[in-house]
Amino acid sequence: MTTHAGDKIRLLLVDDEEGFRAAIARRLAKRGMAPAQASSGEECLTLLDTSPMDVVVLDVRMPGMNGIDTLKAIKTNHKDIQVILLTGNAAVSDGIEGIKSGAFDYLTKPVEIDHLFNKIKQAFGMIQLEEEKRQQLAYREKLEKKMVDTDRLAALGTLSTGIAHEINNPLAIINEAAGVIKQILEAPDMAQLPRQGDLLMALDKIETSIKRAGKITQQLLGHVKKQGPRLATTDMRLLILETLALLKGGIKKKQINILWKTEEKEHMLITDPYQIRQVLVNLITNAIHALDTNGTISLSIHETPAYMILGIEDDGVGISSDNLGKIFDPFFTTKSFDQGTGLGLFVVNKIITGLNGEIEVESHPGQGTVFMIKLPLNSGGMAQ
Template sequence: MKTSLYINLQRKIILIVLVVSLAPLILLGGTIYYQFAGMYKDKIEEQIRYRAKAQAEAVDVFLKERITLLNTVACTHTLSELTDEQHLSEIFSVMNSKGGAFVDLGIINNNGQQVAYMGPYDLLGLNYYQQPWFGEVVSKGIYISDVYFGYRQLPHFIIAVLRQENQNTWIMRATIDPDVFCAIVRSAQVGKTGDAYIVNKAGVYQTQPRFDGEILSKSHLDTALFGREATVIEQKDGQKGEVLYAGYWLKTPRWLLVISQEAAEEMSGLLVTRNVEIVIIVLGLLAIIMTTVFMTRLFVRRLKEADNKINAMNAQLMHSDKLAALGKMGASVAHEINNPLVVVMQKIGWMEDLLEEEDIQKTKNLEEYKITISKIDHHLDRIRKVVHNMLGYARRMEPRLEKVDINETLNQTIDLLENYARINNIDIQTDLASDVPIIANDQAQLQQVFLNLISNAIDAISKDGLIEIESRSTDSHIVVTISDDGPGIPKDQQKKVFEPFFTTKETEKGTGLGLWISYDIMEKMGGTIMFENKEGKGSTFTVKIPIVLPEKE
């Protein structure tokens, strides 16, 4: 019952302390982490968004330059000039020498017939009239195709511009070197997982991505998610986990430049920070938990010990209270018995006296009367002794503190016994230190102890001898020694000296309670009483009384 109480208390304290100390720590750690993570992510997004935008602009510039170049060539030349193979070849080489990145160049008349062609493929004379882009160029003046395989069975895209020459319209068409174009796009690829590519509106790859499939295959990006401005979206990808995609729509063709990055890589710095934080927090937690548990256990153990002590003290107090109450009760009972006993004893005595009368002397039962009366007398005597002991005990129950001069007390005690000693020709010599302080103690009880010891010494000597009584003070105690030059106490009896009912005196002379009571008194005072035998030369009793100074009045 009591043990579970302590365990409960221990649990409660641990729980409360842990909650109170851990909650803020975890909360703080979490908050800081999420704030930091948010900022970190924002920064990464910003970065990737910026990269997407910058790359898209670069691609746009590249495409615009090609368009302008084509337009310039178309506008500054006539159809007849351009259909001249020699001339066209010159123009083509000039265009490419200035970083044109054109694979081929073709002139198509308004019937869709390719009338001139410069390039590695044999495409002269092909008719594009049926091709969807043909109509587009005619209606809009400029056209950039999506990437397609076309006649040459290689992924490529074309730029076509329309030229109005008098009444005649014709088209200049050029194929962009896919390697050069792809290289431009790919230059935005960073890190181990970074990717950069272009998809058209339908999400089909326009350049070869680093991962995730082939050119002209369908990507899993939903282009509708990307708005007018540079947009960053986050998608879960089976194996790679979180992937960040930043997309930016190109100006000229409706293409989307995408820069992708696995979050894990970008966040690795953050992850390290997070892990460090987690380690610190976990270590902190462990330290707190261990300290809390340890301290609580210590605390509860101390509490338990203190409780035990208090309980023991209470028990002792209750015990001595009980004894005192018993003593008082015994005393009052004894007192009540004593009063009638006084009368009864006299009455019995009177009856005894009356038996001496002459006429009673003649009764035949005289002897019986005498025996009966003496029996009653004997038992009354027993009652009397019990009552006396009882009353004597009750008187001893109340210790009181007063100012005690040990030397004075010793002198008084010696006075009491001096006559007794003188009769037996025993000399009592004293050597009392003058610096023995006045202490607070129970004088009657101390006198009792001295009386017991000195009278024992006298009895031990029995006749002709010397008793030496000495007092001196140490820092904490007053030491009184009482030595006699009697026969000492036999070795086999030395252990029993302080036991009750131990006596070397004749039965009638001592009860064997004196030393026991003295021992008891000294123990209660917090002092000690010790015994030393001087083989055949008597014995020495040493009494140590703690110095407790009386309160100043």
């Protein structure tokens, strides 16, 4: 429940006796309250659907829907509202039943106005107390989550160091072996070797992939040892095409349609191409996983005077509203243990914010997901 201006109590009086109701309203108005009025339980519930209230003063004995039934309906549909029951001297049992049904208190008629006034303030104080408890609980949960994330990131730092070491060692061996093979193939006595050019081209691809894998391990260590971006003038459309080529196996397997929503031209941006490639690989891979056969991935590039906006959209399974706010959290994943680590989108968000950019996501279950990445056209002035 949100706090309203000035903490003024929003009060509703419900009684079928118009004269009594109006008299109570006038006397409360002299004490600074401005109560709304309803003449029946049905009118009360209708009014509550359109006009939020804090406290309802409710007569028990009314024709049609009586006060107890009205109270139960209020507690079902508006659980934060506090209800004070008014009952006749001969119907104290109704007040007791009301307390059992969730009423804040009950008063007997004829009611003493100052007593009613104080009881309304007490009921509102209970609302404020409950709101404070909720805020404290939310803050504690947020703090506990942050502590858990910090512990996870500390563990991830240790894990990352080990992973990078384990990956870099075989990469170095592969790189050295590729270099030896290349020297042999380029020797004069190998000039007549059949398909020598194809073999050398394959070795070039191996060396390029080794460098790319090395960059990935550096990014993996980025949260342990902060590294500034390596800026270069980059054609974003070409970078996306290169990423699609890397992922062509998954695209072809599912017969995915690639739809470009931008004109064929250069879209130049000063940024870190290695980090942006990692972002694109993660987002397009996620889109592939979200699609069935013959699904569509739509790609767009839009430029403003200061920014370039990249769009990656799929018409796949979508993300539930419950999960949408968690997708950038470390280790959060809806995939099975062997299919996802929950780090992909966490790394994506870290990279984009590190480049002074922004990332937004919109998704609807069964309709698909769109990621929008906003990057400054010239990141040269960013803080290192």
